[in-house]
Amino acid sequence: MTRDVFHKDCPARDVLGRLTGRWSLLVLTALMTEPRRYTELRTTVAGISDKSLAATLRSLQQDGLVHREIGTAQPPPVTYSVTELGRGATEALAPALAWLRANSAQIAGRSADDGTDHGAF
Amino acid sequence: MTRDVFHKDCPARDVLGRLTGRWSLLVLTALMTEPRRYTELRTTVAGISDKSLAATLRSLQQDGLVHREIGTAQPPPVTYSVTELGRGATEALAPALAWLRANSAQIAGRSADDGTDHGAF
DNA sequence: CAGCATCCTATTGGATACTG
DNA sequence: CAGTATCCAATAGGATGCTG
Numbered sequence: 085m086t087r088d089v090f091h092k093d094c095p096a097r098d099v100l101g102r103l104t105g106r107w108s109l110l111v112l113t114a115l116m117t118e119p120r121r122y123t124e125l126r127t128t129v130a131g132i133s134d135k136s137l138a139a140t141l142r143s144l145q146q147d148g149l150v151h152r153e154i155g156t157a158q159p160p161p162v163t164y165s166v167t168e169l170g171r172g173a174t175e176a177l178a179p180a181l182a183w184l185r186a187n188s189a190q191i192a193g194r195s196a197d198d199g200t201d202h203g204a205f
Numbered sequence: 206m207t208r209d210v211f212h213k214d215c216p217a218r219d220v221l222g223r224l225t226g227r228w229s230l231l232v233l234t235a236l237m238t239e240p241r242r243y244t245e246l247r248t249t250v251a252g253i254s255d256k257s258l259a260a261t262l263r264s265l266q267q268d269g270l271v272h273r274e275i276g277t278a279q280p281p282p283v284t285y286s287v288t289e290l291g292r293g294a295t296e297a298l299a300p301a302l303a304w305l306r307a308n309s310a311q312i313a314g315r316s317a318d319d320g321t322d323h324g325a326f
Numbered sequence: 327c328a329g330c331a332t333c334c335t336a337t338t339g340g341a342t343a344c345t346g
Numbered sequence: 347c348a349g350t351a352t353c354c355a356a357t358a359g360g361a362t363g364c365t366g
Contacts, residue, residue, distance in 0.1 A: 179296075
């Protein structure tokens with residue numbers, strides 16, 4: 085006990101580092117329902133920059149969580165989808181996301197409760 | 206659909222940002238089984254610095270996920286524990302951690318497979 | 327359309343030393 | 347024991363402009 089991930093040299097630390105990037109969870113979840121094109125993703129994950137989206141996708145792709153496919157049309161459409169591994173990861177992350185949805189409003193209004201009701205936002 | 210967390214101004218974004226910090230998941234999980242003292246935590250979460258541990262604890266405490274209690278002995282012992290809210294959060298994160306434990310070795314050996322067998326590390 | 331290159335700033339986080 | 351203070355390096359990430 086208190087081993088593996090708590091150990092300094094556990095490779096899970098690296099993976100954790102990449103998965104806890106600001107955008108990974110959002111991008112993975114956005115890809116869960118259906119494959120998406122680059123521009124589509126940038127719209128869905130509102131607020132992400134080109135640089136961050138590209139970096140996140142590359143990172144997820146290198147970890148084998150996301151698949152990148154280039155079409156033959158002109159200009160070539162690029163479609164991203166989750167791999168089997170990525171699907172497992174996203175499903176493992178789903179409870180965390182659900183918890184966020186349910187509790188973040190309460191947490192956000194903890195140190196700065198200005199009385200404004202954002203609802204889910 | 207494609208709302209709430211995908212919206213730019215959703216407060217879940219902030220909470221996500223703090224929860225996806227490099228150490229939050231580890232610290233929360235370390236506190237799940239039993240309350241722990243500061244030094245104990247620093248030992249359990251191997252590799253964390255004083256600065257990062259203190260910052261992580263302050264952040265979690267402000268979000269209401271962790272409780273800080275100061276004893277009366279000399280020098281005053283400080284004990285950290287998860288709150289009810291924190292317990293819910295950690296449980297929601299547990300599947301992600303389990304997935305990490307099960308799959309990170311495979312992922313880590315993806316781009317740099319040197320043949321070394323780290324096992325779970 | 328799907329990025330990459332460049333520049334820039336802000337934040338993270340480790341090391342070290344110090345304190346009540 | 348339980349931190350804080352300071353310094354510094356590395357990284358993340360946004361803005362902008364450009365490309366095949």
